[in-house]
């Protein structure tokens with residue numbers, strides 16, 4: 481039995497067209513892009529064509545795209561560059577960010593005496609913009625604001641245009657982790673004024689280990705990985721040519737069919753949310769993740785207290801459903817994710833499970849998941 485795969489926020493299946501494009505590179509292109517001979521130039525041309533193609537979808541100059549090994553590296557690079565190259569001494573971020581941002585910020589705090597402060601969230605999980613404005617006005621220390629576009633666990637979203645306006649009004653730099661939204665939402669960097677955005681190919685049917693950092697063309701920053709002059713001195717190391725070609729192909733497919741994919745995924749998410757409400761009375765959605773203005777690929781459900789709660793993700797796996805939830809501690813109780821805790825949604829006696837969807841998810845996957853959830857959370861017979 482193959483699993484119904486509902487963990488697409490963790491990673492997505494690679495599109496066959498992407499596999500084909502990468503295979504062709506592995507079979508026919510063996511030069512190092514830094515070599516000046518013909519095979520090297522062929523590899524270099526593929527890297528640059530990929531960069532131009534990605535930039536054209538985002539409306540930015542190709543030189544603003546710096547290829548990386550994915551989202552974690554790009555997030556680290558943005559934060560380290562803000563401190564080392566732009567003179568940032570204060571980072572305003574959130575405890576609900578991906579750990580790449582949480583840890584890169586706290587590392588800057590510890591090793592470089594940067595002040596790290598956390599913005600508050602509203603009860604529904606959204607960033608409290610009034611608190612952000614208050615924090616920005618507190619001091620004129622050079623500041624980076626790092627807030628993700630779409631939260632990977634509960635799907636709350638930040639309005640990037642508003643973020644840009646609020647930060648620019650106070651002269652702050654802006655980084656947004658766009659790993660979960662890139663390839664799922666249009667982003668127009670011709671009109672959006674931000675400093676750093678991050679991308680990971682494996683979140684939209686590209687290969688793992690490939691992504692990029694967008695760097696605003698007005699900035700001059702240093703590389704984080706040194707040792708080679710690749711990526712205009714921003715990222716040393718021989719380029720992952722096949723990965724970059726796969727990333728660009730996945731980007732093309734995502735942007736060309738975005739509206740169609742979105743409509744398909746939204747319909748499945750609605751089916752899942754309605755189905756859960758029908759089969760488990762009392763289920764609620766963390767961060768109101770069933771709302772239409774939340775990340776449309778993610779639904780995070782909190783189930784009523786149940787003896788199977790702590791083991792639910794494991795039991796669903798046995799039923800052939802791949803989804804994700806908080807890690808279990810040695811006592812078997814759910815520890816919960818740092819995101820749910822930061823947003824105040826964690827309740828130790830209630831299981832929270834994230835179901836996440838892609839263009840390859842089917843109605844039958846949803847129906848299988850609902851049946852399995854119904855079994856796992858079946859009402860417990862009370863002793864007579």
Ligand SMILES: Cc1ncc(COP(=O)(O)O)c(C=O)c1O
Pocket residue numbers: 489490549550551552553555578580628630631632657659660679680681689691
């Ligand atoms: C919001 C967010 N940022 C960063 C990352 C890290 O990306 P990568 O797996 O490419 O390092 C992830 C992946 O889980 C993510 O969801």
